[in-house]
Amino acid sequence: MVSSIYDAASASDTIWVYLEHESGEFEGVSLQLLSKGRQLADQLGWKLAGILMGRQPDALAKQAIAFGVDEVWMGVHQLLESFTIEAYTKVFYEAVLEGKPSVLLLGATPNGRDLAGRLAVRLRTGLNADCTGLEIESESGVLISQVSGFGGGILALIEMGLHRPQMATVRSGVFDAPDANNTRSGVVIEIPISLKEDELNTKVLEKVTGGGVDLSQAQVILAGGRGVEGDFEMLAELADLLPRAEVGATRPPVDEGFIERERQIGQTGVVCSPRVAVCCGISGAFHFIVGVEKADVVIAINSDPKAEIFQHADYCIVGDVNEILPKITACLRTSLEVADA
Amino acid sequence: MPELHSVVCVKVVPKSEEIRVDPKRMVLVREDVRSEINPPDMNALEIALRLKDRFGGAVSILSMGPTSFVPFLKVGAAMGADHIYLLSDRDFAGADTLATTYTLALGIRKLGKVNLVFCGEESADGATGQVPAGLAEWLDIGQLSMLTEIDIDTVNSSARGRREIGGGYEILEVGMPCVVSVQTACNEPRFMDYDRKSWAFDDSRVTLWNAEDLDAAPELIGIHGSPTIVSGLAEAAVRERRREFIEGTSEEIAKQVSEILRQNLT
Numbered sequence: 001m002v003s004s005i006y007d008a009a010s011a012s013d014t015i016w017v018y019l020e021h022e023s024g025e026f027e028g029v030s031l032q033l034l035s036k037g038r039q040l041a042d043q044l045g046w047k048l049a050g051i052l053m054g055r056q057p058d059a060l061a062k063q064a065i066a067f068g069v070d071e072v073w074m075g076v077h078q079l080l081e082s083f084t085i086e087a088y089t090k091v092f093y094e095a096v097l098e099g100k101p102s103v104l105l106l107g108a109t110p111n112g113r114d115l116a117g118r119l120a121v122r123l124r125t126g127l128n129a130d131c132t133g134l135e136i137e138s139e140s141g142v143l144i145s146q147v148s149g150f151g152g153g154i155l156a157l158i159e160m161g162l163h164r165p166q167m168a169t170v171r172s173g174v175f176d177a178p179d180a181n182n183t184r185s186g187v188v189i190e191i192p193i194s195l196k197e198d199e200l201n202t203k204v205l206e207k208v209t210g211g212g213v214d215l216s217q218a219q220v221i222l223a224g225g226r227g228v229e230g231d232f233e234m235l236a237e238l239a240d241l242l243p244r245a246e247v248g249a250t251r252p253p254v255d256e257g258f259i260e261r262e263r264q265i266g267q268t269g270v271v272c273s274p275r276v277a278v279c280c281g282i283s284g285a286f287h288f289i290v291g292v293e294k295a296d297v298v299i300a301i302n303s304d305p306k307a308e309i310f311q312h313a314d315y316c317i318v319g320d321v322n323e324i325l326p327k328i329t330a331c332l333r334t335s336l337e338v339a340d341a
Numbered sequence: 342m343p344e345l346h347s348v349v350c351v352k353v354v355p356k357s358e359e360i361r362v363d364p365k366r367m368v369l370v371r372e373d374v375r376s377e378i379n380p381p382d383m384n385a386l387e388i389a390l391r392l393k394d395r396f397g398g399a400v401s402i403l404s405m406g407p408t409s410f411v412p413f414l415k416v417g418a419a420m421g422a423d424h425i426y427l428l429s430d431r432d433f434a435g436a437d438t439l440a441t442t443y444t445l446a447l448g449i450r451k452l453g454k455v456n457l458v459f460c461g462e463e464s465a466d467g468a469t470g471q472v473p474a475g476l477a478e479w480l481d482i483g484q485l486s487m488l489t490e491i492d493i494d495t496v497n498s499s500a501r502g503r504r505e506i507g508g509g510y511e512i513l514e515v516g517m518p519c520v521v522s523v524q525t526a527c528n529e530p531r532f533m534d535y536d537r538k539s540w541a542f543d544d545s546r547v548t549l550w551n552a553e554d555l556d557a558a559p560e561l562i563g564i565h566g567s568p569t570i571v572s573g574l575a576e577a578a579v580r581e582r583r584r585e586f587i588e589g590t591s592e593e594i595a596k597q598v599s600e601i602l603r604q605n606l607t
Contacts, residue, residue, distance in 0.1 A: 117474025126568030129469035201483035255526035327595035
């Protein structure tokens, strides 16, 4: 049997969360993992730590403490300014060997997945990807990751015996974000770093960010499936009328290039928790339903009265979304104007 | 630079739309389900074949699984790949990401000179998306992930690609050899070339390697090499909804829905 670099007996009673950040702000999923991590740590009487890397991440370290970590493992170096897989994996790996966490959680972002995949091999440990639930058995400290299976409707519970750290990645929106509490205290542990430019195989030649959306924070979701036939503009018009509303999609329109990937909802996209989700021309496959499960109210519009989506909706409308949705938009616009006047 | 050699890692998966769940036994019903090359891997194959069209060289298909995969893999040869390598051994069964990436890495090493290792973004059945990174780690080489476009510099032996990141994109360059994962649906995979078909479907296109051929460490393959275990299955709790149908003319429906929207926002 393959053995991990360190095992359960030598692991510390800590949960680590990878603190990913961009332009001075944490990724939503990193914060969400802190709230879940805090809850699990409190249940077990363990410590929660965050690992933070960058060129000058000091301000973020303070924030991480306010968001619930007991320790921030901080890697500071100019070669950590942009994410490169070689530098980040090396610093991360060395910190893990020092801190020996029992559990290591990362957001399933593009870089989070790459880091997780590399680290799991380097540490010879197991990795559960895209988990929809995490629990730890109090007595054994074994992490039980819940993963929705292929075909849907079935959850697989995955665990590992003595391998440490027990690694898992989670999509944005699966857990709720924590509230900041500036009176919390924590310690910052600086990770000793030896990095040289020639260790980096990757060069970032160009990077354009900004304008990104985080659907997990939206109050209203207007989601389109195959039935909207690529006309996401129609959904955007209604979204423009509503506060904190965002347009989302099922996987097929994303794959067909009608809409950005970061707007994909579901098991391999974002899990949303809006007040209202309007599902337009969506059949209701299980891996999509997972993404609107946390909505307070689901409204579905589909031309097929037998569509699965109606099993998962509070309000069901049988009809052509391309005809009905513009009418809803017009109707809402009128009533908002009346209310304004 | 000598001839470009690309390897495309391919998985054969049951067609997702044909999989059903047996609600009583809580298992996936795979009988009578047809298989296909994992659709995201077809995008990876297409990107490799386009490089071959431009720069020449060879494209090898690498897969792990039972010999029943062979007919599906031959489709890739008919599309333009030169040879198929299937890693097949009972002892490879039950592999999770760690064991799978170890085994595939052994196959790539055995191929000798390889410039580029292409993978689909994720598999349709496992959907963990962790194979490309794990493979790069075992091979100790660079990686470019979730690319939509790739170009190579044959003088400096480097690969350059574009990937989408939250609300933008980045262009990365990495020295070859490297692992490249390709964003699903970023291209339109070509059809089989029917002139190539009888050549491609000949058994001499296929090389089978078992654990002994790869000189694989027994503790690192299959179940023994897999830290994770499925400890249980549960039915996903589905939230009960009102399931109230709103009927009437489309104007009446629109009025009611806009009212529901307003009520839930104030």
